[in-house]
Amino acid sequence: MLEQIKNYHTFVDRTNPLTKIFIGILLFLLVVLMHNPNQLFYLSLIMLIIMIILSGIRLRYLAVVLVLFFVFGAFSAMYMVFYGTGETTLFRFGLIHVTEESLIRGIHIMMRGLTLSFFGALVIFTTKLTDIFYSMMIQLKLKPKFAYSFMAAIRMVPIIAGEYMMLRQARKVRKPLIHKKHISGIKGFITTVITLLSQSIRRAYRLGVAMEAKQFDDGPRTYYYQTAFSKYDVLFVMMIIVIAFVSFCLGTEFNLINVTDAR
Amino acid sequence: MAVRKGLTLTDVLITVVIGFVFAVIYSLWGAIYTVLQPLGLHLNELAYGMWFIAAVIAYLILRKPGVALLAEFAAGAGETIVTLQFDVILIVYALLQGLACEIIFALFKYESTKMMTAVYAGIAAALITLPIDWFYGYLAEVATWNIVLMFSFRIISGALIAGVLAHLIYQALRETGVLKFVGKRKLNHDEGL
Amino acid sequence: MAIEIKNLRLKFPETKERQFSNLNINIKTGEKVLMLGPSGSGKSTLLNILGGNIPRSMDIPFKADVLNVDTGAAYVFQDPDSQFTMPTVVEELAFILENKNVQRRDMDRMIQNALFKVGLKTDLKMPINNLSGGMKQRLAIASALLQGSGTLLLDEPTSMLDEASVGGLWQTLENIWEDKTVVIVEHRVNEIWDKVDRVILMNAEGELIMDDSPGTIMENHIELLNEYGVWHPYSWDYAPVFKKIESGDETLIEINDMTLTRRKETLLNIDNLKIKKGEWLTIEGKNGTGKTSLMLALMKLIKTDSIIHVNGKKVRKTKDISGTVYPVFQNPELQFITNKVYDEVFINLEMHYPHEEAHEKCGALLRRIGLDHVSHLHPLEISTGQKRRLSVATATGGVPEVIIFDEPTFGLDQKLSYELLKMFYERVQDGVTVIMITHDRGITKRYPTRRLILENKGITEIRGDGHA
Numbered sequence: 001m002l003e004q005i006k007n008y009h010t011f012v013d014r015t016n017p018l019t020k021i022f023i024g025i026l027l028f029l030l031v032v033l034m035h036n037p038n039q040l041f042y043l044s045l046i047m048l049i050i051m052i053i054l055s056g057i058r059l060r061y062l063a064v065v066l067v068l069f070f071v072f073g074a075f076s077a078m079y080m081v082f083y084g085t086g087e088t089t090l091f092r093f094g095l096i097h098v099t100e101e102s103l104i105r106g107i108h109i110m111m112r113g114l115t116l117s118f119f120g121a122l123v124i125f126t127t128k129l130t131d132i133f134y135s136m137m138i139q140l141k142l143k144p145k146f147a148y149s150f151m152a153a154i155r156m157v158p159i160i161a162g163e164y165m166m167l168r169q170a171r172k173v174r175k176p177l178i179h180k181k182h183i184s185g186i187k188g189f190i191t192t193v194i195t196l197l198s199q200s201i202r203r204a205y206r207l208g209v210a211m212e213a214k215q216f217d218d219g220p221r222t223y224y225y226q227t228a229f230s231k232y233d234v235l236f237v238m239m240i241i242v243i244a245f246v247s248f249c250l251g252t253e254f255n256l257i258n259v260t261d262a263r
Numbered sequence: 264m265a266v267r268k269g270l271t272l273t274d275v276l277i278t279v280v281i282g283f284v285f286a287v288i289y290s291l292w293g294a295i296y297t298v299l300q301p302l303g304l305h306l307n308e309l310a311y312g313m314w315f316i317a318a319v320i321a322y323l324i325l326r327k328p329g330v331a332l333l334a335e336f337a338a339g340a341g342e343t344i345v346t347l348q349f350d351v352i353l354i355v356y357a358l359l360q361g362l363a364c365e366i367i368f369a370l371f372k373y374e375s376t377k378m379m380t381a382v383y384a385g386i387a388a389a390l391i392t393l394p395i396d397w398f399y400g401y402l403a404e405v406a407t408w409n410i411v412l413m414f415s416f417r418i419i420s421g422a423l424i425a426g427v428l429a430h431l432i433y434q435a436l437r438e439t440g441v442l443k444f445v446g447k448r449k450l451n452h453d454e455g456l
Numbered sequence: 457m458a459i460e461i462k463n464l465r466l467k468f469p470e471t472k473e474r475q476f477s478n479l480n481i482n483i484k485t486g487e488k489v490l491m492l493g494p495s496g497s498g499k500s501t502l503l504n505i506l507g508g509n510i511p512r513s514m515d516i517p518f519k520a521d522v523l524n525v526d527t528g529a530a531y532v533f534q535d536p537d538s539q540f541t542m543p544t545v546v547e548e549l550a551f552i553l554e555n556k557n558v559q560r561r562d563m564d565r566m567i568q569n570a571l572f573k574v575g576l577k578t579d580l581k582m583p584i585n586n587l588s589g590g591m592k593q594r595l596a597i598a599s600a601l602l603q604g605s606g607t608l609l610l611d612e613p614t615s616m617l618d619e620a621s622v623g624g625l626w627q628t629l630e631n632i633w634e635d636k637t638v639v640i641v642e643h644r645v646n647e648i649w650d651k652v653d654r655v656i657l658m659n660a661e662g663e664l665i666m667d668d669s670p671g672t673i674m675e676n677h678i679e680l681l682n683e684y685g686v687w688h689p690y691s692w693d694y695a696p697v698f699k700k701i702e703s704g705d706e707t708l709i710e711i712n713d714m715t716l717t718r719r720k721e722t723l724l725n726i727d728n729l730k731i732k733k734g735e736w737l738t739i740e741g742k743n744g745t746g747k748t749s750l751m752l753a754l755m756k757l758i759k760t761d762s763i764i765h766v767n768g769k770k771v772r773k774t775k776d777i778s779g780t781v782y783p784v785f786q787n788p789e790l791q792f793i794t795n796k797v798y799d800e801v802f803i804n805l806e807m808h809y810p811h812e813e814a815h816e817k818c819g820a821l822l823r824r825i826g827l828d829h830v831s832h833l834h835p836l837e838i839s840t841g842q843k844r845r846l847s848v849a850t851a852t853g854g855v856p857e858v859i860i861f862d863e864p865t866f867g868l869d870q871k872l873s874y875e876l877l878k879m880f881y882e883r884v885q886d887g888v889t890v891i892m893i894t895h896d897r898g899i900t901k902r903y904p905t906r907r908l909i910l911e912n913k914g915i916t917e918i919r920g921d922g923h924a
Contacts (some may be wrong), residue, residue: 024351032399035298043763075300080401082302083409093549096306097406105401112399120349129344130547146333149275149332150550152541153283153337154344158585159537161285161345163790169757177856178781178803182793186428190435191793196284197432197442198836199789205444206538207506208273209513213531214603216272216541222557226720263401271511438795440837443470444515456465456474456519 002125008056012122016229017132018139020123023240027119030244031112035261037104044111046243047118055125069117073110081106108262124125129154135227145218152207161198167195218236270327277445278321282337285317289338289456290345301441305409308416312424315360315388319381319429322364324436325446327372331384338445356392363391365426376433382426389421459483459506459607459637465502466510469517475501476518479700485606488638490648490670491656494684495839495869498609499641502658506639507609509533521683526637529598529607534615534867535590536584545571545587545595546580552602559776561807570598588743590621594628601632608633610640615867617745618895623647644687645867649674652907657684683887685869694899696874698881700924701905704733708857708889709754714762716746716753720919723749726762731858736922737891738900743911747893750910751783751860767857775900782856788847788864797827801849808855823851825879841872848879858889865896877903 012020034040052062082108088101133151136142175183182188270278292313299307321334339357343349364384371380393414396402402410436442464479475498483489483506493499504510507874508527510518532537541549549567558566567580576594584592593613597862600608612630614622627648629638640648655673655678657666666677673681674688681688709731723746731737739747753760756774764771785791794800801821805852806813820830825845830838835846844864851859861880865873877899880890894900904920 018438024349025355028351028355036426070906072297075297078300078302079305079409079413080305080405081375083406084401085404085406089317099584102404105404116351117348120351123349124343124347127349130543141476145270145272146279148541149272149279150337150340151543152276153279153341155540155543155585156537157287157341157345159282160284163325163787164287165282166787167790169752169755170785171793172757172774173778173783174791174793174850176775177782178793178807182803186431188793190428190432191795193284193288193432194435195789195792195836196287197281197320198439200280200284201277201441203535203538204276205273206282206535207541208271208276208535209509210531210533210539211541212272212513213507213529214541214552214599215528216551217555218272220557221554222560224547224554224560224563226560263404330774435795439834456467456517 004177005058005061006056007058007126010056010126011232011235012054012055012126013056014138014230014232015126016227016233017123017127019220019233019236020127020136021132023118023237024116024123027240028116031115034112035108035263036251037108037111037257037259037262038255039248040111040115041256042250043244044115044118046247047115047122050239050243051118051122051125055122057125061129064077065121069114073113073117076113077106077110077232080109104257104259105262117173131225131227134223134225138223138227139229143218144216148216152211153204157198159203160196163196163199164192167192180194202251265365269335270329273445274325274327275333278325278334279337281321281324282317282334282342284304284336285334286341286345289314289317293316293342294344305413305416306310308413309420310424311417312385312389312420312426313420314356315364315385315421316425316429316432318361318388319384319398319425320362320433320436322368322384323376323381323429323433324351324442326368326376327446328369328373329365329369331364332358332361333363356395359391359395360388363387378427378430382422385421385423385425385429387417387421388425389417393417402427457637458485458524459526460522460524461505461512461520464505464518464520464523465882466498466505466516466518474662475851479664480661481656481664483637483639485637486635487654488633488640488806490642490645490652490655491658492641492643492655492684492686494660494871495841497660497684498662499658501666503531503609503611503641507607526605526607528603529609530603530605531609531611532596532600532613534612534841535602536589536596536616539596540584540592543583543585544580545576545578545582545584548584548595552599556602556604566602570601571776573601573632574598575624588621590625590743593617593621597625597628597632600919604634607637608639610638610642612642613640614644616643618866619897620895621740622765626651645715646687646689649689654786677836677877682837682870683870687870691870692902694870694874695898695902696878696881698903698922701734701736701922702733702886702887702924703905705735706886707731708733708767710765711754712763712765714753714764715761716749718746718749722913724910724915726915729908729915731889731891733857733889734884734887735889735891736880736903736905736920737889737908738904738906738920739891739893739910740895740900745910747910748786748862750892751862754860755781755783758861764860772857780856781858781860782851783860784847784851784862784864786866788843791838791847791850792843795834796829796831797833797838797846798822798837800846804850821849821852826875844868844872844876845879848876852883856888858891859883860891862893863895864892865894865899 045135064238081098081103084102088100090100091098133147137147296307296310315335317330317338320334322331335357339354367384367387462483464476466472466476491499506525507529507844510516540548542551545810548564574594574597582881614625629650649670652670655670656664659665682694698916707730711726711729714726732825741747752758768872805817822831864876884890903922905923907918907920909916
């Protein structure tokens with residue numbers, strides 16, 4: 001599916017998924033520990049550019065994704081902007097009290113989210129799902145029963161989503177024939193969930209039987225995909241280190257605002 | 264027939280699939296959650312308990328060690344796949360919330376299916392990520408009333424959604440007969456043959 | 457490999473009666489055996505014993521004095537959605553080889569070879585979800601081949617396929633099964649009747665009551681086949697016969713200028729279509745001609761350009777039409793909303809009748825469709841055939857004027873299909889218009905008053921044999 005919206009491939013496509021996930025966790029720690037809004041601004045900006053260049057996704061689709069990121073990012077920082085503490089009042093309306101400090105802090109929190117979202121998008125756009133689980137089996141010695149259960153469940157996602165859509169249509173046509181108490185509110189929610197769950201549990205149970213009939217066991221096995229660490233992983237790690245270093249320097253040298261600590 | 268130890272392939276499959284069903288629900292729930300956000304009054308926290316309902320329901324169904332953690336991780340990872348957004352925070356949170364539920368269930372020796380057990384797990388999962396939120400969201404710098412509001416909303420939501428609602432769903436699911444062949448079984452059930 | 461079971465006893469947990477007691481079966485190496493029986497006879501359960509699924513994956517208590525089964529047997533199951541593990545064709549086949557510890561360098565050749573043998577021509581990286589039902593079952597056969605087992609166990613492999621793909625699938629199976637021991641559970645047997653060595657009949661109590669050559673059984677025990685709901689070559693001679701139907705002149709639904717599109721391509725154009733009171737209509741057409749889409753478009757569940765009138769009133773939204781016209785989808789479980797079979801019917805009746813009368817009518821309706829003995833169960837717990845009948849009952853309870861069924865007899869055995877047909881006829885006699893989407897020529901030839909055939913992006917009408 002991704003292939004259809006991709007223009008080209010880069011070395012990130014060949015980087016081992018485990019490297020990307022590991023870097024993702026480090027990046028999370030980095031943004032939590034970074035309190036200088038200037039540094040974080042440069043970090044998120046460079047991450048945005050890197051993501052656009054290295055993902056290889058057509059700009060049309062990227063634009064949609066980016067708009068969503070910005071909207072969600074803004075929403076998630078509202079509480080800080082409106083109710084954060086601060087000295088310099090910019091705006092006051094009832095409980096809402098926007099100060100310069102809280103505004104900057106809010107933007108800082110939003111940039112944290114954005115940095116991680118940009119990196120996350122880069123990972124999603126350059127990683128094949130099956131490769132993640134093969135890497136986990138081969139490099140991390142994850143037990144096959146976990147890896148294959150995940151891959152099988154991924155195949156079921158469109159089936160579950162399709163069932164949900166049909167369920168909604170089915171209810172739409174049944175609604176006028178019955179009292180609405182049977183179909184609305186928590187009761188409606190519960191019956192929706194249990195219908196989806198029971199269908200899926202039955203399917204998972206039958207699949208378990210089928211997989212073991214196909215002589216699947218949790219022991220040693222050969223692998224169709226050979227995943228390994230390579231020079232691309234080194235390159236990827238180095239790139240992220242350079243990005244972190246550069247944004248750190250830029251943020252220290254070229255201050256856009258006069259605040260160096262968002263706290 | 265010997266009772267198999269640990270999680271069988273079928274247990275793992277069912278757990279992961281339950282996680283993925285909730286991944287789909289979480290993705291839809293995300294819309295509600297986001298709509299409640301803009302006022303900054305933490306109304307969204309009232310919807311927070313939904314994020315770990317998968318762990319509680321999977322445990323109630325299978326009652327084996329590791330199920331809650333696995334289900335919650337699957338739900339988080341599944342959400343990544345459904346929404347096509349790889350979100351490190353989400354995965355870390357999912358693991359922690361699953362772990363919190365797992366600890367509560369371990370205290371009950373993986374036996375109890377009482378509603379209160381689910382409620383405790385819901386509250387534990389609601390609490391476990393607060394320290395991270397504290398650092399990540401600079402909560403020390405927010406008006407005190409606002410923080411109190413957020414904490415209480417989240418705990419109430421954990422208890423009601425991940426506790427009470429999860430238990431209602433489990434009861435309703437048991438009535439469908441689908442749970443007859445899954446989960447822990449009594450010993451010596453081949454009597455009378 | 458030969459299979460031998462002596463004195464098998466098996467009991468499902470939480471049931472009173474044993475499924476099997478003292479069951480004995482012998483199957484010689486290379487034999488092709490067909491097992492037939494009514495639903496509830498335990499055919500599938502026995503098949504799960506023969507290949508070792510019980511007790512390997514299914515925790516069902518049983519004992520036997522002799523149990524020589526092939527735990528390496530390859531299965532083909534009926535539901536394609538729950539027998540594949542991996543996202544794409546090549547990964548699924550590689551999964552089998554990985555299980556056998558086959559070296560990576562040998563995999564490609566073996567996969568190509570298996571695909572060639574089952575005649576599955578597709579891109580290796582094709583997502584399995586995009587394959588048609590027939591192609592999925594071919595993939596399942598290719599998997600079974602790669603497993604390299606001497607035993608092949610087939611659990612209703614064609615019940616989710618349309619008529620056109622069934623013949624081809626059996627041909628493929630016949631091409632590969634020569635040296636294998638094959639046991640088949642199936643209720644549609646036209647294509648394989650002459651190809652098996654033995655037919656075993658099981659009754660509802662789980663006893664093997666007949667074990668003979670196909671010829672002998674067809675000659676002497678055809679009434680048993682009918683009773684067990686088997687679709688055999690002479691099935692339609694035993695089909696229900698109804699009086700001709702006089703449909704009224706009153707137009708209920710009128711569709712004008714409808715254009716159905718799929719991915720920007722025109723699927724179907726309808727200039728004018730009138731549906732009258734008391735008609736029995738069938739909608740036929742090959743896969744992908746837009747039969748189900750037409751139903752959804754009529755209900756305004758998908759967006760289309762069209763002008764639709766119901767009882768002279770213009771339909772703008774689903775709720776303008778949904779009380780009058782009721783569609784029954786192919787997956788009935790998605791339409792259920794209560795936790796008891798009884799309530800499922802009752803909630804439709806409570807809107808139209810006083811409380812006592814609603815209960816009376818509900819009981820009567822459940823008895824008529826043979827669901828009274830399961831009325832206390834959860835709608836998701838009953839069998840596929842029972843679910844179909846229940847969905848028909850929910851449609852009748854609400855007194856809609858038109859009921860549309862999407863492939864109602866699909867995958868059902870002969871007996872259940874005939875029961876449904878009788879229910880449809882009763883509806884038509886009550887003045888309800890019945891519309892069926894169906895592939896089944898046995899039905900379209902006999903019962904409808906009018907046949908709508910979707911072809912070349914349009915509708916062709918034929919007067920049906922059911923018309924007076």
